[in-house]
Amino acid sequence: MTDRLKFALVAHDACKPALVDWATKHASLLEGVDIYATGTTGGKLQDSNPKLNIHRFKSGPLGGDQQIGALICEGKLDALIFFIDPLSPMPHDVDVKALTRLAIVYDLPMASSPATANFIVQALCNPPA
Numbered sequence: 001m002t003d004r005l006k007f008a009l010v011a012h013d014a015c016k017p018a019l020v021d022w023a024t025k026h027a028s029l030l031e032g033v034d035i036y037a038t039g040t041t042g043g044k045l046q047d048s049n050p051k052l053n054i055h056r057f058k059s060g061p062l063g064g065d066q067q068i069g070a071l072i073c074e075g076k077l078d079a080l081i082f083f084i085d086p087l088s089p090m091p092h093d094v095d096v097k098a099l100t101r102l103a104i105v106y107d108l109p110m111a112s113s114p115a116t117a118n119f120i121v122q123a124l125c126n127p128p129a
């Protein structure tokens with residue numbers, strides 16, 4: 001067991017550059033976090049930030065969103081950072097909805113854009129003394 005924070009990081013294709021930028025900006029804090037990511041998102045994050053500790057699940061459309069949902073059910077995540085593309089239809093829309101729904105059911109801090117993700121990383125990685 002480890003007391004390191006555990007974040008899930010996920011982004012749809014159009015939002016992956018924004019998530020990579022966000023993770024790069026917060027890399028020094030995220031180096032202390034265990035990161036769980038869907039397949040393609042995780043690969044891009046790891047390529048741009050080799051020091052991050054990233055566990056990659058399957059790609060979202062192949063079940064990766066559901067694998068992250070299972071972690072939420074098991075109480076194994078501290079936050080979900082999920083940059084959702086609001087402008088494109090998704091073949092796995094039901095999985096996207098299921099993942100965000102579980103975050104709400106379990107009252108897990110969830111961010112769907114850089115502005116809200118900033119609040120989460122600052123609050124959880126830099127808690128007031």
Ligand SMILES: O=C(CO)COP(=O)(O)O
Binds near residue numbers: 013041059065
């Ligand atoms: O589709 C996704 C989230 O719904 C993300 O999956 P990838 O990271 O594999 O692109």
